[in-house]
Amino acid sequence: MVHVAVLNWNREEDTTACLDSLLAQRGVDLRILLIDNASTDGSGERLRARYSSICFLQTGANLGYTGGNNRGIEWAQARDAEWVLVMNNDTVADADCVRHLLDVAVAEPRVAALAPLIVRYDDPERVWFAGGRHDRARAIGMHRHYGEPVRSVVAREETDASRWQECSFLTGCCLLLRGAALDEVGLFRDDYFAYGEDVELSIRLSRAGWRIGWVPTARIAHRVPAEGTPPTPRQIMLRDRNRRRLVREHYAGRWRIAFALWFWPTRLIHLARYALAGDGDRARAIVAGMREP
Numbered sequence: 001m002v003h004v005a006v007l008n009w010n011r012e013e014d015t016t017a018c019l020d021s022l023l024a025q026r027g028v029d030l031r032i033l034l035i036d037n038a039s040t041d042g043s044g045e046r047l048r049a050r051y052s053s054i055c056f057l058q059t060g061a062n063l064g065y066t067g068g069n070n071r072g073i074e075w076a077q078a079r080d081a082e083w084v085l086v087m088n089n090d091t092v093a094d095a096d097c098v099r100h101l102l103d104v105a106v107a108e109p110r111v112a113a114l115a116p117l118i119v120r121y122d123d124p125e126r127v128w129f130a131g132g133r134h135d136r137a138r139a140i141g142m143h144r145h146y147g148e149p150v151r152s153v154v155a156r157e158e159t160d161a162s163r164w165q166e167c168s169f170l171t172g173c174c175l176l177l178r179g180a181a182l183d184e185v186g187l188f189r190d191d192y193f194a195y196g197e198d199v200e201l202s203i204r205l206s207r208a209g210w211r212i213g214w215v216p217t218a219r220i221a222h223r224v225p226a227e228g229t230p231p232t233p234r235q236i237m238l239r240d241r242n243r244r245r246l247v248r249e250h251y252a253g254r255w256r257i258a259f260a261l262w263f264w265p266t267r268l269i270h271l272a273r274y275a276l277a278g279d280g281d282r283a284r285a286i287v288a289g290m291r292e293p
Contacts, residue, residue, distance in 0.1 A: 001029045001030070001031055001081075001082070001083070002028060002029065002030050002031070002081075002083040002084070002085050002098060002102060002176070003030075003031050003033065003075075003076035003079065003081040003083065003084050003085070004022060004030050004031065004032045004033065004084075004085045004087060004098075005033050005035060005069055005072030005073060005075075005076065005084065005085070005086050005087070006018055006019060006022070006032065006033070006034050006035065006072075006087055006089050007035045007036075007037060007065065007068040007069055007072065007088075007089060008034060008035065008036050008037065008039060008043060008044060008047060008089050009036070009037040009038075009039050009062060009068070010039045010040060010041045010043055011043070011089055011090065012041070012043035012046060012047060014089050014090045014223060015034070015043070015047055015089040016047070016050070017092050018087065018088070018089045018090070018091055018092060018093075019032065019034065019047075019051055019054065021091075021092045021093040021094075021095075021220075022087070022093060022098075024095050025093065025095060025096075025097065025098045025099065026095050026096055026099060027096065027099040028098045028099045028102055030085075030098065031055070031076075031079075032054045032055065033054070033055045033056070033057055033072050033075055033076070034047060034048065034051060034054050034055070034056050034057070035056075035057045035058075035059060035068050035069070035071060035072045036048070036056070036057070036058050036059065037059050037061070037062045037063055037064070037067075037068045038058070038059060038060055038061050038062055044058060055075075057071060057072065057075060059071055063190075063193075064192075064193035064194045065172065065188075065193070065194040065195075065197065066188040066189060066190050066191075066192050066193055066194065066197045067190050067193070069086050069172075069187075069188060070187045070188055070190055072084075072086070073086070073177075073182065073187050073188075074187070076179075077179065077182070077183070080179075081179050082178070082179050082180075083102065083105065083176060083177070083178065083179060084176075084177045084179060084182065085098060085101075085174070085175070085176050085177070086172065086174070086175045086177065087173075087174045087175075087220075088172075088173045088174060088222065090121075090222060090223040091118075091121075091173060091174055091220045091221065091222045091223070092121065092220060092221045093116075093174075093219075093220045094218070094219045094220065096217075096218075097116050097218045097219055097220055098176070098218075100116070100215050100217045100218035101114050101116060101176040101215055101218045102176065103163075104163050104164045104215050105176055105178060107163075108164070108211070110209070110210060110211050111164075111178065111210070111211045111212070111213065112177065112178045112181030112182075112185075112205045112210035112211065112212055113170055113175050113176065113177050113178070113181070113201075113202075113205060113210075113212045114164065114170075114175070114176045114212070114213060114214065114215055114218075115129065115131075115170045115171060115173070115174055115175055115176075115213075115214045115215070116174055116214065116215055116218035116219050116220050117129070117130050117150070117153075117154070117214065117215070117216050117217075117218060117219045117220075118130070118171070118173055118174065118219075118220055118221075118222050119150055119219065119220075119221050119222070120221070120222065120224055121221040121222055121223040121224070122223070122224075122226070124150070124221055125149060125150050125151070126147055126148070126149065126150065127143075127145045127146060127147065127148050127149075127150055127153050128143065128146065128222050128224060129143045129144075129146070129171050129173065129214075129222075130143075130144050130145040130148075130153050130214060130216070131144040131145070131165050131167040131213070131214045132144055132167050132168070132169035132170060132171060132202075132214075133167065133168050133169055134168040134169045134199060134202060134203065136251075136255050136258070136259075137255075137258045137259060137262050138243070138259070138262055138263075139196075139199070139243040139244075139246050139247050139251075139259055139263075140196070140199060140239075140243065141169035141170075141171065141198060141199045141202070142169070143171070144167070153216075154216050163215065163216075163217065164213045164214065164215045164216075165213050165214055165215075165216065166211055166212070166213040167212065167213055167214060168202065168206065168212075169198070169199055169202045169212075170198060170202055170212050170213075170214065171198055172188070172197060172198035172201075173220075173222055174220050174222075175198075178210075181205060181210050184208055184210075185201075185204045185205055185208050185210075186204070187201075188200075188201055189201075189245075191245070192238075192242050192245065193238060194238055195235065195238045195239045195242050196238075196239060196242030196243060196245075196246055197242070199246060200242075200245075200246050200249070200250070203246075203250050230282075231282075233281040233282050233284065233285035234285070236282060236285040236286060236289060237285040237286075237288040237289045237292065238289075239289070240263075240267065240286070240289025240290065241288070241289045241292040243259075243263065244263070244289075244290075244292075247259050264290075267286055267289070267290055270282075270286050271283055271286045271287065274286060
């Protein structure tokens, strides 16, 4: 059985589509938990009533991606879950997605986490995520094949004899996690709230000797902002703050220096750019991201 955690916060329509796609999965036994991060629009209770056969957990506060999903993972761990699927509520899974992920995970005992091929919801022939790389100098996760045609990426990967591809970073958008690996290394860092927590978990899993990767035959569609949409001030602050937290926790020596040489000059450039454009909110977010501990 796969325990599934789906986190909602004021996104009823998206969450409905996500849950419907999970209920339509073929060839796999799922136990779905809907978690609500204290939605302010009443969507949590409406979804609870609509999906009465699905387990429900109300966190009582907006705990962010990390806190909300960690409560879901803990709920699964209390039920001795061998597998936990963390899935963003703004995604829709193909009917065989979870089965393909699980087939690979069962066959590979040292694999701790697997992600599917993730395409854009508004352009399903374009890749959003097909494996990732930990960019150490910038302390972020880079998406491989971003924006490339799905057909060409899949054809290229299928030339490999393996059914999965190992990588150094997995996005938290959709993750099949092995319970034993989580027992060993722990969950997402609650203090991250959102952004960068997937990079940090990828690092801990890899350093503990576990393998991570993605499965080309498993697929979901992700509702992402249109190309060119600027980050919100909240996103700017969280991403920059969490990069710095990740570096403090996991970097030493030359990689700390490499990060500093990239981070501080580029933040000052962004700060000047926002200030000159009269964008006070984003300028303040840059400052907060540089100062928040």
